[in-house]
Amino acid sequence: MSTELLLLDVAALEAALQKFADERDWKQYHSPKNLAMALTGEVGELVEIFQWLTEEQSKKVAQDKNTARAVRDEIADVLLFLVRLSSVLGVDLNEAVVTKLAANAAKYPAGDSTPKRS
Amino acid sequence: MSTELLLLDVAALEAALQKFADERDWKQYHSPKNLAMALTGEVGELVEIFQWLTEEQSKKVAQDKNTARAVRDEIADVLLFLVRLSSVLGVDLNEAVVTKLAANAAKYPAGDSTPKRS
C-alpha cells in the first residue's frame, strides 16, 4: 500500500480547530500531553454509553434518538481532540493511517480470523 | 455553521476498514461495545508515551525518530478504531463533527480563554 494513497483528508478540520483555539487563546493549554489526557476523558464518556449494554444492545443504540445523539457527540469529541493532537504535533494523519494499515495487513494475513485488532 | 459543510471525508477509509475486516471474518468481533473497548486500549498506549514527560517535553516528541513513529502509530490506531466504530454504527462522522463544532462555538464564545475543551 503506497503512502501516497489519500484515504483521509483532515486539512480543513485541522484549520477549523486551529482557528477555534486561537480565538479563545487556548494554545497555552493544548500541549500534546494535555490533549492526550483530554482524549482519555472523551473516550471514557463514549465507553460509559456502552458499559452496561450487551453486545447486541450496543448494535442498536441508534434506535433511541437521545442515545444516538450522545454517541455521535462523544465520537466527535474524541475525533476533534485526536485531530487537534495530530495538528499540534505536526503529524500527517493520512501518512500515519496508510502506514499503519500496511503494517496491519502484514501482521494479520487475510483469512486469519483470530480476534485481533483491525 | 451549516451541517452541509464538508470538513471531513472518511468514506474511502471506512471502505478500506470494512474490506479489511471482511477478509479476516472480524465482523463477529466488531460490535460497538467491543470497538469502544479497543479504542480505550489504544488511547492508553498513546497516553503512556506522554505520561512521564513534562508539557514542554511532550511538544518535542517528534525530535526522536523512534518516539515520533510510536506516536504516529498510536494516533493511527485510535483513529482506525474510531472510524470503524462510526462505520458499524452508521454514524456520519462529518455531520457529527460539524454539529459538535457548532455546539462548542455556542458553549465557548470566542475571547473566553477559560481552560475548556476545544
Place this chain on the structure above:
Amino acid sequence: MSTELLLLDVAALEAALQKFADERDWKQYHSPKNLAMALTGEVGELVEIFQWLTEEQSKKVAQDKNTARAVRDEIADVLLFLVRLSSVLGVDLNEAVVTKLAANAAKYPAGDSTPKRS
C-alpha cells in the same frame, strides 16, 4: 454509613510505594497529573484483555493460567498507581470509599435494578 467505618486499610501499601519511589528518586515524576495518566495506561492494558471476549468468556479468564496471571498483574498495576495517587494527594482512601458508598446507597435505593454504577 459512618465514615469511621474501616472498610479499607492501605497504610502499609502506601508506605511501601513511598519507599519504592524514594529509593529510585521517582518523586520528580509522581505529580498527580502524571499518575492519573499512568492510571489510564494501565486500565487500557486491563481492558485489552477483555475487548474481544464475550461477557461469558470474560467470566472464565481465570481458567487459562497465562490470562489469569495477566489479569492479576494489570489489576495490581491499576491499584498501585491509584494508591500512589491518593498518597501524593493526601487523600484518605477509606474516607473516600465510605463516603462514596453512602452516596451511592442514597442514589440507588435497594431494589432498583436499573443498570447503574456500583
Place this chain on the structure above:
Amino acid sequence: MSTELLLLDVAALEAALQKFADERDWKQYHSPKNLAMALTGEVGELVEIFQWLTEEQSKKVAQDKNTARAVRDEIADVLLFLVRLSSVLGVDLNEAVVTKLAANAAKYPAGDSTPKRS
C-alpha cells in the same frame, strides 16, 4: 518479598460491594468485561480533573474544597470498580499486589531513576 505479606486487606470492602450489588440485582451487569469498561469511564472522569492543569497545579488540587471532593469521589469510584472486578474474578488483591511489587523491584533496581512505572 513474600506473598504472605499482608499489604492490603479488602475483604470487608468486597463484602460490602457484593451486598450492595445483590440488593439491587446488579449481578447480571457485573461481568468482568462490563466492570473493566466501567473502570475506564471512572478513570476518564478522574483524568478530566487534571487535564488542563500544570503538574504544579495538579499538586494543589486539595486547596480548593470542591475540587478536593471531586478528586476523592473519582478516586473512590475507580477503586470500587477495581475491587468489584477483582471480587467477581476471584482475584486475591493482596497476592496480586505483593507479586507485582516483587516483579517491579526486580525490573527497576533501586538507584535507577529512569522514568518508569512504580
